[in-house]
Amino acid sequence: MAIEKLAHAELRVPDIEKAIDYNVNVFGLKEMGRIGETFYLGCGFDNNYDLALTPGGAGIAHFAFQVKNDDDLKFYKKRVEDYGIKVEERTDAEPSEKKCIAFDLPATNIPIRMELITVEDRPAYFNPAFSPNRTLKGAGPHDLDHLGLKVANPKILAQFLESALDFKMSDIFMPAPGVYGAVWSRVQEYHHELAFMGGVGGPTESLDHIAFLFENIDHMKRALDMLALHDLKLEFGVGRHALGANLYAYYWACGNRYELSAEMPRVVDDQAETLIWNDITKSMSSWGVQMPASFKNGS
Template identity: 45%
Template sequence: MGVLKLAHGVLKVNDLPQSLEFYREVVGLHEIGKQNGIVYLGCGADNNYDLALTEGGSGISHFALQVHQEDDLAYFEKKLTELGVRTNRVTDAEPGEKAALQFQSPSGHQIELVLAEDRPHYLHPVVGRKPSRGIAPLDADHITLNANDVKGLAGFLRDTLEFSVADVFEPVAGVWGAAWTHGSDFHHDIAIVGTPDNTTLHHYAFLVAGIDEMKRACDVLGQYGYKVEAGPGRHSVGGNLYTYFLDPSGNRIELSAEMPRADKSRELISWNDFPTAFSAWGAFPPESFAKGS
């Protein structure tokens, strides 16, 4: 019962052909299909898409969380409706989706809960996978949103989807500058960074096997003329390994590994120094890291 994982996201890009080349050749995603001006891409483990691209600027158009079964959709549909949130149930809307429940958060983000048509019992790095090229991430991992009201959005996720808050960044006591939330057992499925502007996305994260794959990814980026923005490193918040880079439209992508499991029953941890929270190894985030898309 409940949220299993981040299923996918749809990114807005400035130049669709250029972005497709980047995500196919550099990132190493596989094209699954096209529909209504959207191109659907997967990591190669199954026929579900992990990221889609649509032309029209930058940022996140919508993102989806995967649930276990049909009963989960009915449960959250009832809960959202009782809380006054308008929902829309659809079937076969996108590749690999059996059913989806669509709604909007108070921050304006379009969110879906989806039931996958067919997903392997577990993801294997070799068996059943399409041949790899480029960086070749294993799966979609998590998403970090930009929002004006961090505490409000975290509260919405808690009240509607029964998420827990693992960590928060409080520059001043009681003021949340960032929050890391999870519906699964992993430390964060949706993180939130406060912003005064109207950007929607801080970064979209893919899972890789470990630090050696991050090193290889940095080499791949360099071979194609793209620069690493930050990393490889290890966050203090959450403890996962990270490497960040920007796509041609300025959308930030993270490669993540070693995400720990977190006890949802424990009280959240508060941080008041962002550089300390950012890196357990003493690396300061670059100035560009404050900008979203």
């Protein structure tokens, strides 16, 4: 049994019409469906959605990881229930979704819903020449890459993800021995698909950032030039993280922080020990770029 990949995320936004216009016409996603007041958008490489937008505030409403089949769902449902967490089962709840188990994560500031899902469209790999829904406009991300959550206790959440869902912890920031300030975790070979930070920001924050995959630094540069036509103001970057080593560029849009990400490294040794960092400033940039003071804030 194994969880396969980050599937999608649902964000709360203060103005749904502006958020749809931005994410479709500027960022380059395609509308994939609508249920009630929630709009579903995709990067276009398959028939599954990557980003849902819901009116009302900011931050993350829920996110999902994809599993292979119903047996995986049953296996992890029991694991989560054995942990003492209530699990809900749903069928065909969202576009292109077959089955789902949903539960609230422990140790968060406010409730954050996590799902494990099976999907109708399971391409063996992405082929840009045969992607059915690409719009080839706007910034044009390739896929949803990873999430950064704001939580109350990263250590408790890391223990749950590791013991119940088989996540592996790639890197941990420890400001003091045994104290988890932030964690970067993975389910397969890419360094991190779910990061989570604690100890800073407000008590109602749930999202640090949502990151989308770009091909390389040239793709990021073209995307940032496109975004500059629409009043882009970079918060941090362009740079390369020391922790994780991916390229990054952060900015705010529609009430939430976005990251353009490229060159996420693979963890070639699946049994590699977790790397521990005690200096968050050094970990954030291989090139010595200093984080802005605003970077402690989430949504």
